[in-house]
Amino acid sequence: MTHSPTRYTAPPTAHPPTLPAVPPQPAPPPSRRTALAEAAERLRHAATTEPGRLRVIGAALALLVVAFGAVAAVQTAERATAAGDVLHRSQPLSSDAAAVYRSLADANTMATSGYLAGLQEKAATRERYEADIRTAAAKLATAAANSAPGSPSAAIITELNELLPRYKGLVEAARANNRQGFPVGGAYLRAANDMMQKKMLPAAEELYRKENQRLDADYAKATSYPWAAIALGVAALAALGWAQRRLYLRTNRVLNHGLVAATAATAVVLLWLVVGHSVARAGLDDSRAHGVRSLNVLHEARIASLKARSDENLTLVSRGAVTKELEDGTVMDAYEWAFDQEIDKLAKALARADRLADDTAGRKPVQRANASMKAWRSRHELARGANDSGDYQKARDRVVGIGARDQSTAECFDNVDASLASALAHETDEFERAARAGAAATTGLPAGSAVLAVLGAAGAVLGIGRRLSEYR
Amino acid sequence: MRARRLRTGMRGWGGAGATAVVCVLVPVLALLLPRTHPHPAGDPAPGGRKAAHGTRVEAVACRDDEAHHRSLSPSDADGPTLAAIRARGHVTVGVDQDSYRWGYRNPNNPTGELEGFDIDLAHRIAEDILGDRNKVQFKAIPTNERISAVRSGRVDMVVRTMTITCDRLKDVAFSAPYFLTGxxxxxxxxxxxxxxxxxxxxxxxxxxxxxxxxxxxxxxxxxxxxxxxxxxxxxxxxxxxxxxxxxxxxxxxxxxxxxxxxxxxxxxxxxxxxGRSFTKEFYGVAMKQGADDLVRRVNRILENYREDGGWKASYDKWLSATLGRDSSSAVPPTANYR
CATH class of the missing domain: 3.40.190.10 (Periplasmic binding protein-like II)
Known part of the structure; x- marks a missing residue:
C-alpha cells in the first residue's frame, strides 16, 4: 500500500500548470429572471455545447470523488469507533459482568467453605469472601454507570444491588448461629445459597448475556464491509475512466494529468479502504474466535467449578436435610445431585476450552485444570463414601482439607480455580492483542481518505479546466 | 409398673400367639377391605386388650392413634438378626445430624461426635446388645429415606424422631413408643x-x-x-x-x-x-419387618431404659429446658404390645 499520492498528482510535465481552476462565468443574462429559469437555461446551454458538457462532467466527477471520500471517511470512522468500542467498552463491560457473576459464585463458595470448616475456617477464606462481595459491588457500580436508565440491564443491576446485602445478612446469620453451635445456621446458609443460586446467579448470568449481546453488536458494526463507500469508489473510478476515454476520443490526447491524478487518488483510497478494512476485520474476527469464545467457555467452566464446590460443601452442611427425587424414583441428596451436574458441566466446558485453545500457552492451563478436575472427582467419591458409611468426620476432612495428608478436594478445587484463572488471563491477552492489531489497521483511513478525495476532486476539476481553457 | 400390668392383662385376654396370627393378616386384609372405625373417636381402649378382643375387622383397621400399640412383646431371646449384629461387631443406626437436642453434630465439639436424645438411645441399644455403648455406627439419613434405609438393610434400625403410623407399619416394624409428642x-x-x-x-x-x-x-x-x-x-x-x-x-x-x-x-x-400440643404422636425405633428377635430385644431395652431412669436422665439433659418438666412428653409413653 502506498501513502504517497503526491507522486501522482504532480506528474512530470512540459507545461507549467496553468490555472483557471474556476470555469469561466457565463455572460450576464439580458434581463432579470428567476433563479430557476436561469438554472434551466444554463442546463440547456450545458447540454448543447461541448464546454457546457465538459463543465457538467467535471462537476460530476469532482462530486463523485468527494462523495466517495466523504462516505469512506464516515464509514471507516464508524467502524473504527465500533472496533474501539469492542476493545475499550463492550469487551471490558462483558468482562465486568463476568466478574460480577464469578465473584458472586465465588463468594457463595467461600461462605459455604468457611461454614463447613467452622472453627477451622482459614482467614484467607474469609478475606476472599469479603473481597468477592466488594468486587461484585464495585463491578455492579461500573455496569450501572454504563447502562441506559430503564434498560433491562439497569433493572437487573437494581435487583442485584438489592439482593446483595440481603444475601450477606443471611451468610452472617449462618455464621453467628454456627458459632453458637445451632443447626439453624445451616438452614440460614441454605437460604443464602438458595437466594444465590435461584435469584442472584441467574440475574448475573442474564447481565453477562446482555453485555455479550452488546459486544456482538459492536463486533458486527466493526466488521461489516463499507459497501456504500466501495460502490461509490468503483463508480468514481469508472466515471473517471469513461471521462478520460471520451476526452481521448474527441481530442486525441492520451493523458490528462488532472484526471490521471484524480484516478490515482481514488484508486489509492479504494485500495486502502478494502485492504485496511480486511486486515481490521481479520484481526477482530481472530480476537473473537480465539479470545472472546475461549473467554466465554472458560468463564462457564469457572462458574461450574464454583457451583460444584458450593454444592460439595452444602452436602456436608445440610446433611441430608434436602433431598431430590429423580425421574426413576430414587431419592438422593439435593446437593449431591447438583454437584454431579456441575462437575459434568465443568468437564464439558474444559473439553471445549481445550479444543478452542490455539496455542500451547493457552492449552496448558486448561489441561492442568482438567487433570485437577479428574482428581477432584475421584477424591469426591472417597469423601462421599466416607459420608455414606457414617464417617462424617473423615468426609469433612476430605472436603475441607485440614492437613496435606487429607488428600482433600479443597486442594483440587484450588488447582482448578488457579489454572482457570491463568487460562483466562492468557485468553484476555490474546483477545487484546488481536483486537488492537485489528483496530490499528484502519488508523488514519478516515482522515487519509478525506484528504485524498479532496485532492482527487481537485485533480478532476483541474484536468477538465485545462480542456475547457482550449475553448476560449 | 403400668406396662407390666397391661401385659398381664393382655395375656389374660387371649395370648400372643393368637394375636400374632390375626396381625399377620393385617397387611393382606388392609388391601382388601375398606377402612372401618369400629371404635367411637375418643380415648382408645388399651391396645393389647383390643387386639385380643379382635373380631377380624377390628384387627384389620389400623388407626394412627393406636398404631403405637402394635409392636411385639419384649424378650431377651437370641435370633438371626442379633447374631448377625454380634458377628459384625457394631450396630448401624440411621440418625439425623441436624435436629438440635435429638441427633445433632455440634460444630464446636472437637470430637465431632453426635449428640442428643436419639443418640443416647442408640448408644444404650449398642451397650445392651454388644456390651459397649460405642459399638454403634451412625449413618446420617434424610427424612424421606428412613424407610428405604431400613428395608434395604443399609441400617439395622432408624432412631430419628420417626412417628409410628399405619402407613409406615406396612413397610417397617416399629418398637414400642419411646416418646410422646404432638x-x-x-x-x-x-x-x-x-x-x-x-x-x-x-x-x-x-x-x-x-x-x-x-x-x-x-x-x-x-x-x-x-x-x-x-x-x-x-x-x-x-x-x-x-x-x-x-x-x-x-x-x-x-x-x-x-x-x-x-x-x-x-x-x-x-x-x-x-399452648399445649394439639395432636398425639409417638416416636418409635424402626426396624426391618421380620427381624422379630431384634424388635423384641429393643422393646426389652426400652423397658429397662424407662425403668432404670436412663430415659428420664436423657430427657432432663436434652429436652426439659424447652419442653418443660411437667409436659406430657416428660414421662415415657406407656408401652402396650399386640
Missing part, C-alpha cells in the same frame, strides 16, 4: 399468639412441605378449628427453615412436632412453645 405452635415470646386457637387469625403459619403438620393445618382450616384467615401457604423443605423465616419476620408462627419445636426454641431465646 403438633405444637411456636411463636416469638412477644407475640400475642396463645396457641393453636383463634389467636392465629390473620397470621402467617409456616410448616414443612408434606409434613403431618401441614396436612393437619389444611384439614383444620377447612373444618373451622383453625380460623379461615390464617395463612398457611408458607411451606419449606425442612422444619428448621421455618425458624429462619420466623426470625426474618416472614412468618408469625411455626407448627411442627413439639419435640422438634423444642429444638427450635432451644436455638433462639426469643421464641417459645405456645
Amino acid at each position: 403438633q405444637q405452635v411456636l411463636a416469638p415470646k412477644a407475640s400475642r399468639i396463645t396457641g393453636y386457637d383463634s389467636s392465629l387469625a390473620g397470621r402467617r403459619i409456616c410448616s414443612a412441605a408434606g409434613s403431618t403438620a401441614h396436612d393437619r393445618l389444611s384439614a383444620d382450616r377447612k373444618n373451622g378449628r383453625l380460623p379461615a384467615s390464617a395463612d398457611i401457604s408458607t411451606t419449606v423443605p425442612n422444619q428448621l427453615d421455618c425458624l429462619v423465616k420466623l426470625q426474618l419476620g416472614e412468618v408469625d408462627a411455626v407448627v411442627t412436632d413439639s419435640a422438634l419445636a423444642a429444638g427450635q426454641a432451644a436455638q433462639d431465646p426469643a421464641v417459645e412453645l405456645k
Whole structure:
C-alpha cells in the first residue's frame, strides 16, 4: 500500500500548470429572471455545447470523488469507533459482568467453605469472601454507570444491588448461629445459597448475556464491509475512466494529468479502504474466535467449578436435610445431585476450552485444570463414601482439607480455580492483542481518505479546466 | 409398673400367639377391605386388650392413634438378626445430624461426635446388645429415606424422631413408643399468639412441605378449628427453615412436632412453645419387618431404659429446658404390645 499520492498528482510535465481552476462565468443574462429559469437555461446551454458538457462532467466527477471520500471517511470512522468500542467498552463491560457473576459464585463458595470448616475456617477464606462481595459491588457500580436508565440491564443491576446485602445478612446469620453451635445456621446458609443460586446467579448470568449481546453488536458494526463507500469508489473510478476515454476520443490526447491524478487518488483510497478494512476485520474476527469464545467457555467452566464446590460443601452442611427425587424414583441428596451436574458441566466446558485453545500457552492451563478436575472427582467419591458409611468426620476432612495428608478436594478445587484463572488471563491477552492489531489497521483511513478525495476532486476539476481553457 | 400390668392383662385376654396370627393378616386384609372405625373417636381402649378382643375387622383397621400399640412383646431371646449384629461387631443406626437436642453434630465439639436424645438411645441399644455403648455406627439419613434405609438393610434400625403410623407399619416394624409428642405452635415470646386457637387469625403459619403438620393445618382450616384467615401457604423443605423465616419476620408462627419445636426454641431465646400440643404422636425405633428377635430385644431395652431412669436422665439433659418438666412428653409413653 502506498501513502504517497503526491507522486501522482504532480506528474512530470512540459507545461507549467496553468490555472483557471474556476470555469469561466457565463455572460450576464439580458434581463432579470428567476433563479430557476436561469438554472434551466444554463442546463440547456450545458447540454448543447461541448464546454457546457465538459463543465457538467467535471462537476460530476469532482462530486463523485468527494462523495466517495466523504462516505469512506464516515464509514471507516464508524467502524473504527465500533472496533474501539469492542476493545475499550463492550469487551471490558462483558468482562465486568463476568466478574460480577464469578465473584458472586465465588463468594457463595467461600461462605459455604468457611461454614463447613467452622472453627477451622482459614482467614484467607474469609478475606476472599469479603473481597468477592466488594468486587461484585464495585463491578455492579461500573455496569450501572454504563447502562441506559430503564434498560433491562439497569433493572437487573437494581435487583442485584438489592439482593446483595440481603444475601450477606443471611451468610452472617449462618455464621453467628454456627458459632453458637445451632443447626439453624445451616438452614440460614441454605437460604443464602438458595437466594444465590435461584435469584442472584441467574440475574448475573442474564447481565453477562446482555453485555455479550452488546459486544456482538459492536463486533458486527466493526466488521461489516463499507459497501456504500466501495460502490461509490468503483463508480468514481469508472466515471473517471469513461471521462478520460471520451476526452481521448474527441481530442486525441492520451493523458490528462488532472484526471490521471484524480484516478490515482481514488484508486489509492479504494485500495486502502478494502485492504485496511480486511486486515481490521481479520484481526477482530481472530480476537473473537480465539479470545472472546475461549473467554466465554472458560468463564462457564469457572462458574461450574464454583457451583460444584458450593454444592460439595452444602452436602456436608445440610446433611441430608434436602433431598431430590429423580425421574426413576430414587431419592438422593439435593446437593449431591447438583454437584454431579456441575462437575459434568465443568468437564464439558474444559473439553471445549481445550479444543478452542490455539496455542500451547493457552492449552496448558486448561489441561492442568482438567487433570485437577479428574482428581477432584475421584477424591469426591472417597469423601462421599466416607459420608455414606457414617464417617462424617473423615468426609469433612476430605472436603475441607485440614492437613496435606487429607488428600482433600479443597486442594483440587484450588488447582482448578488457579489454572482457570491463568487460562483466562492468557485468553484476555490474546483477545487484546488481536483486537488492537485489528483496530490499528484502519488508523488514519478516515482522515487519509478525506484528504485524498479532496485532492482527487481537485485533480478532476483541474484536468477538465485545462480542456475547457482550449475553448476560449 | 403400668406396662407390666397391661401385659398381664393382655395375656389374660387371649395370648400372643393368637394375636400374632390375626396381625399377620393385617397387611393382606388392609388391601382388601375398606377402612372401618369400629371404635367411637375418643380415648382408645388399651391396645393389647383390643387386639385380643379382635373380631377380624377390628384387627384389620389400623388407626394412627393406636398404631403405637402394635409392636411385639419384649424378650431377651437370641435370633438371626442379633447374631448377625454380634458377628459384625457394631450396630448401624440411621440418625439425623441436624435436629438440635435429638441427633445433632455440634460444630464446636472437637470430637465431632453426635449428640442428643436419639443418640443416647442408640448408644444404650449398642451397650445392651454388644456390651459397649460405642459399638454403634451412625449413618446420617434424610427424612424421606428412613424407610428405604431400613428395608434395604443399609441400617439395622432408624432412631430419628420417626412417628409410628399405619402407613409406615406396612413397610417397617416399629418398637414400642419411646416418646410422646404432638403438633405444637411456636411463636416469638412477644407475640400475642396463645396457641393453636383463634389467636392465629390473620397470621402467617409456616410448616414443612408434606409434613403431618401441614396436612393437619389444611384439614383444620377447612373444618373451622383453625380460623379461615390464617395463612398457611408458607411451606419449606425442612422444619428448621421455618425458624429462619420466623426470625426474618416472614412468618408469625411455626407448627411442627413439639419435640422438634423444642429444638427450635432451644436455638433462639426469643421464641417459645405456645399452648399445649394439639395432636398425639409417638416416636418409635424402626426396624426391618421380620427381624422379630431384634424388635423384641429393643422393646426389652426400652423397658429397662424407662425403668432404670436412663430415659428420664436423657430427657432432663436434652429436652426439659424447652419442653418443660411437667409436659406430657416428660414421662415415657406407656408401652402396650399386640
